[in-house]
Amino acid sequence: MSDSNEHELLIKTPKQLIYAVVASFVIPIFVIILLANYVSSSEKPAAGSNAFSEEAIAARLAPVGTIEFIDANAPKVLKTGEQVYAAACAACHTAGAAGAPKLGDQGQWAARLGQGFDTLWKHAVNGIGAMPAKGGNADLDDIEVARAVVYMGKEVGADFKAPEPAAPAEAPAAEGEAASPAAEAAK
Structure with missing residues (x-):
């Protein structure tokens, strides 16, 4: 060894x-x-040290959702153009998705504004290109859609007049054909 x-x-x-x-x-x-x-x-504050504060307890006990009961016989409260834009139009017109003209971009809206309010309104109600009818919200009234068109038009300098709903005593438009809110406002 x-x-x-x-x-x-x-x-x-x-x-x-x-x-x-x-x-x-x-x-x-x-x-x-x-x-x-x-x-x-x-x-150092301990993790979760505010767990027993009144605000934290109230937030945990707050209901997750609410149920609203709507009276079907009650008159419909029409939304403003800004409310309709925020609910149905903003998703595409804020970002310019699928070729939608951006809100406030005068260059993209110039040719469309030249077509006039009635054409823009018909395109908004019936849909055009990638845009669905009424911005994808079938519950919108034609007056609400017209208000949204006026709102978006005014954001780029158009001088559209906001339509008002027709009086209840007036005769409705012929079946299958919607009357223009501009024509209803002129009555």
């Missing part, structure tokens, strides 16, 4: 052994005490 000292021990005396055993217990305990002191020394 070989006479070389291949496996020499680091601890050669009993005194060194005692120091190694004591250090193996004292050093980890000292590190744990320092970490605990570091973590608890600064005043």
Whole structure:
């Protein structure tokens, strides 16, 4: 066998052994005490410390949804042009999706405004190109759609007049053909 000292021990005396055993217990305990002191020394708000505040409790207890009962016999409250735009038109006309002219961009609206209010209104009611009829909201009244056209037109400088609903005593338009809100407003 070989006479070389291949496996020499680091601890050669009993005194060194005692120091190694004591250090193996004292050093980890000292590190744990320092970490605990570091973590608890600064005043940090604990996670979830506002969980019992009145606002947080009210938010957790708030209903998830509501149910609205609408009287089918009650007269319909017509929305303004801005409300209709926000509900049905803004999704495409704010970003210019699918070739829709952006609200406020006079360059994109110039040719369309030249066609006149009645043409724009008919396109909005019946749909054109990628735009669905009534902006995809079939519950909209033609007057509401006309108000949205007036709102969007005024945003690019058009001088459209907002139509008002016809009086209830007037005769309705012929079946299958919708009367223009501009014509209804002129009556």
